[in-house]
Amino acid sequence: MPSKTIPRQPGPLIVVPKIPTANLTSAHTSAMRQILLSTAKILVSAALLYLALRKVDVSDLVSRLGFTSVGWIALAVAVTLLQVLVSALRWREISADCGAPLSVALAVRYCMIGSFFNQTLPSSIGGDAMRLWLVGRGPSGWRAAAYSIFVDRAIGLTALAVLIVASLPWSYRLIGDPQGRLALLFVDFAALAAAGGFLLLGRLHWPWLSNIRAVKHLRTCSVITNHAIFNRERWWKIASLSLLIHILAVVVAWCVVRAIAAPILFSEIFLLVPPVMLITMLPISIAGWGVREASMALAFGYAGLATSEGINVALLYGAVFFVVGALGGLVWIFSVERAEKGPASIELTK
Secondary structure, three states: OOOOOOOOOOOOOOOOOOOOHHHHHHHHHHHHHHHHHHHHHHHHHHHHHHHHHOOOOHHHHHHOOOHHHHHHHHHHHHHHHHHHHHHHHHHHHHHHHOOOOOOHHHHHHHHHHHHHHHHHOOOOOHHHHHHHHHHHOOOOOHHHHHHHHHHHHHHHHHHHHHHHHHOHHHHHHHOOOHHHHHHHHHHHHHHHHHHHHHHHHOOOOOHHHHHOHHHHHHHHHHHHHHHHHHOOOOHHHHHHHHHHHHHHHHHHHHHHHHHOOOOOOHHHHHHHHHHHHHHHOOOOOOOOOOHHHHHHHHHHHHOOOOHHHHHHHHHHHHHHHHHHHHHHHHHHHOOHHHHOOOHHHHHHOO
């Protein structure tokens, strides 16, 4: 029998959206750039840590940690948590000027979550990115959130540079090495020049500055920073909180020194730690690891102290912040923000 040909019924029409090739290329390039940057930071941390640990007897360091050390380390963790609280209070003051008001509880929670991402993301500013997302997804918007984070960082950098300049006469007595003095001057005045130029930008009234998008936003941040620093009613509060944050960092380092009974005076720690903190702020490593140890070793060497002790202090100092970051991770796990869409999900749904 001849076979019958059954005509095919047309199926439902499926429309496949076309994704512009330019967008795919741009996204691929951006992703590759992030991967390469993260890889570079991992390599920097690994290389610097390797060079630093070559000068340290790890078994000797562990043997110096006893029952008394636990108390000093616990005190260091408590002081670091206090530093997070003070940082949150300063950020709350600044965010209000940026149009992103925060309650004390919310600011503290976001700063704790930020401390966790500072330790887990391949950058020393990973926590800032997370705080930006946490605030930006709210009613304040991304612009106000970005302004609050940037201004907070700028004020912290300015306060740290001023603190180092104010202590220069004593630092010069401690650091007799000419190269060490030159390095200290270069790092500090480079930070001061950056802070001064940033503040000056907010006082310039040139119309053409508003025509450049990036400069326009930077100038807005500068205006907000000038208002926060030079406000007659609130400047003392911002200044006090900023200086207290850095002093608490010195106290944390001092607790670490006492934990291993290192032959170092508090005055020496007070003069050496702030410049190291300034260098560690550079986003070229993972949570400052490697950069902090190498910088502390150089600072101790220039001051005539044992470089191995500087590395020991830096390692335990980083460990304290790692513990606080782990506590911040617990805050993140049990937070309501984690149950909602994360930054990656938002990026994919755009």
